[in-house]
Every structure is written in C-alpha cells, then in structure tokens.
Amino acid sequence: MACVDIGSTFTKAALVSPATGELLATAQAPTTLDDVVRGVLDATAGFPDGVPVLACSSAGGGLRLAVVGYEQLISAEAGHRAALSAGARVVHVAAGRLDPPGLAALADARPDVLLLVGGTDGGDTAVLRHNAAALAGWDRSVPVVLAGNAHVQDEVAATLRAEGPPVTVCANVLPDIGELAPESARAGIRAVFLEHVIGGDKLSTDPRLRQWVRAVTPDAVLDGVVVLAGLRTAAEVPGVVVLDVGGATTDVYCVPDLDAEQTALRREAVGVPAHRRTVEGDLGVHHAVADLRAAAHAEGLPPLADDALALGEAAATVALRRHLRAEAAYGAGGASARGVGLVVLSGGVFRHADAAARDAVVTRLAGDRGGAAGVLGGTPVVVDADYVLAAAGLLAGDHPEAARALAATLLLPDSDQVT
Structure with a gap:
C-alpha cells in the first residue's frame, strides 16, 4: 500500500505492508500544483507497479473553512473547534446575524466550505434561520455543512438549497450546553472536501485523484x-x-x-x-x-x-x-x-x-x-x-x-x- 501525503511543497510517499504495518520504503517528490497527480506519480515511481494508493492532501493551502454561528462564546466556538478537529484551516469565524459587512468579510476570507451552526437542540432558531436566508443567495459555489439546531435543520436546509449552494446536513455540534459533538460535522466536512475540493478541478482533473484521496x-x-x-x-x-x-x-x-x-x-x-x-x-x-x-x-x-x-x-x-x-x-x-x-x-x-x-x-x-x-x-x-x-x-x-x-x-x- 502506498500512503501518500500531498503537501503544499513536497509529496511524501510511504510503502507499507497492509498486513503487518512494516514500512518498506519512503520517497518524496516536489508537489506539482498545476496537477498534483504528476507529483504523486513521481513520488511513487520506485514502488511496485500497480500498488494501491491511499492519499491525503493539503496542497493549495488545504481546506479553507469559515464558521458562522449564533454567538461567539458558545455556538461559534463549538463550530470552530469542530472545524479544527476535521483538519480544516479556519479562515473566518462569524457570530450573530449576518449583515452586508459580515457577508463582505466572509467573501474576503475565500472559504472552500462554510460550516453553519447555531442554537442548541430546541433552543434559539431565529439567528440560524436569518443566517440561512442571508447565505442562500451569497455564493452558490461554496458548499455548506449545516450542523445547528436539529429542530429547524430541514427548514434551514431547504432555504439554502432553494438558491443553489450544496448542503450537507449533520448532527448539531452543540446539542446541549456543555456538550460538544463534533464527529458528525467532522465527517460531513470530510465528505464535502472529497466531493467539492478533491472532486473538482482545483488540484487536478485526473480522476485518479478522487480515487486516491481519503x-x-x-x-x-x-x-x-x-x-x-x-x-x-x-x-x-x-x-x-x-x-x-x-x-x-x-x-x-x-x-x-x-x-x-x-x-x-x-x-x-x-x-x-x-x-x-x-x-x-x-x-x-x-x-x-x-x-x-x-x-x-x-x-x-x-x-x-x-x-x-x-x-x-x-x-x-x-x-x-x-x-x-x-x-x-x-x-x-x-x-x-x-x-x-x-x-x-x-x-x-x-x-x-x-x-x-x-x-x-x-x-x-x-x-x-x-x-x-x-x-x-x-x-x-x-x-x-x-x-x-x-x-x-x-x-x-x-x-x-x-x-x-x-x-x-x-x-x-x-x-x-x-x-
């Protein structure tokens, strides 16, 4: 098994026996940012032909993620911690009702993915509803991971989808005060990363990249x-x-x-x-x-x-x-x-x-x-x-x-x- 890390500067490869975990060989090559697949092929050129590839990637700066929450100290911070645990580079955190300056600041951060949170389950719904409406027509190219108040998730997801941005619905990152539950959001962020960042044309149009990167x-x-x-x-x-x-x-x-x-x-x-x-x-x-x-x-x-x-x-x-x-x-x-x-x-x-x-x-x-x-x-x-x-x-x-x-x-x- 070739385990490959596509980094911002170098692509590192390790040849590992999946049966024993023995490290059989290592190699690296410069990351080819115009098409990262070439760098993977260069790094694994000395490995046996046809060896399966498992890869991860932080090329191009990795996954840029913005968090929008209900208020700074609780729901936005919960979303921030969930995003960090998912391996994202958090480029912006907003809290409260999004207004035109807030949307402009969000645009300046250039996120690949947006994590929308807010309210404990059964708690406040007004801010989450407002922010969904504000984001619905904001940037249809930026997918949304929704992990807020479960009581209005279906409604909020429908608001967003009506205007076009892809939406992934996850369990609330903060179902109750004092209870942080990041795993569902982490899985959702990973799925969006694979679908829209790796599956898009940002790093390569070669279909092998989608097969390799996990x-x-x-x-x-x-x-x-x-x-x-x-x-x-x-x-x-x-x-x-x-x-x-x-x-x-x-x-x-x-x-x-x-x-x-x-x-x-x-x-x-x-x-x-x-x-x-x-x-x-x-x-x-x-x-x-x-x-x-x-x-x-x-x-x-x-x-x-x-x-x-x-x-x-x-x-x-x-x-x-x-x-x-x-x-x-x-x-x-x-x-x-x-x-x-x-x-x-x-x-x-x-x-x-x-x-x-x-x-x-x-x-x-x-x-x-x-x-x-x-x-x-x-x-x-x-x-x-x-x-x-x-x-x-x-x-x-x-x-x-x-x-x-x-x-x-x-x-x-x-x-x-x-x-």
Missing part, C-alpha cells in the same frame, strides 16, 4: 496521533502532542491523558473534545515566511535568520504558544500542559536537520518562558522522520493493526529520539 492531511495526521496515543495508554503519562511544521502551515495536535486532565478542568460551556488540533496558516517555512517573521516579532522572539531550521523553530514556538492559549479555554493552566508524556516533531525542517542542531532546538523550546516549556520541559521528544503519522491515519480505518504497528515505530528504543 482526507485532508491534518485530519489524517490527527487519526494517526490518536492511534499513537492509544499505544501509550499504559504509560505513566500517556498523552501525546505533535508539532508539525510545514511549508504553508504549522499544526499542533493534542491527545492528552484525559484522567490527568479532568482533575484540573472546570466544566466549560462548550465542552472538551478528547482530540484537539490547531492550525496556524501564517506560520509556514516556505509559503508564509514574511507572515512567520511578523508573528515571531509579535511574540517577542529575536529576528529570524534565513536558515530553515531557525524558521522551523520559530514556527514551532509560536504555534505551541498559540495552541496553549487556545487550550486555556478548556481549564485553568491549559489542558495540553497536563498529561503529556511524549512530544513528536514532524516536518522537513526537523527531518533533514542533523541531530545536534535538533537537540539545540528542543533545548530552547523546553526553556521557552512563553509557554512551550509547559509541554516540552522534561518530556521525551522524537522525530517522525518517515512521516508515519499521516500513513498510520490513512490506514487506521481499514487496516487498524497495520496502523498500530506503523505508529509503534515512534516508540521503539532505536527511534529518532531527541531527548
């Missing part, structure tokens, strides 16, 4: 992180955090030790998802360097050298700080600072750096007073040198044993451990 890359990686965390349930501190520095974005994944976490969390209005992810679209080491420098400056970091590892270190530092600030909403002190017994570094900047340079980066991250020390201080760190997390995530559904065996390579004594 998920947006961060969604596949999150599935792989869940597999890895599942292997560590017997560890003294089983939680896992992954820092994935890419050319266009830097992603942070968190599967904490829920038992340790619950001792510190207060009950929140929007609930606490077990598997969390944040994506930072201005923290890329190739396609977003100017934005990365600005973000690093805003965080008080020293001026950045042009060295790729220095840029990667800054991206990881800023992304982890932001992630911890977002996590603080889950409880005092930030949930992902608790119950984490393994940190995984991923991305080309870490994969290609020499061991001494990587050690120095980890040491500085572990001493970061801006927040990173809360996760990396004294925690074992490994490098996903072969990009096995995305491959494990792709295999997890149909080949769970192979996925576990592949993820377990990050736990072996001879894995690429930094500290």
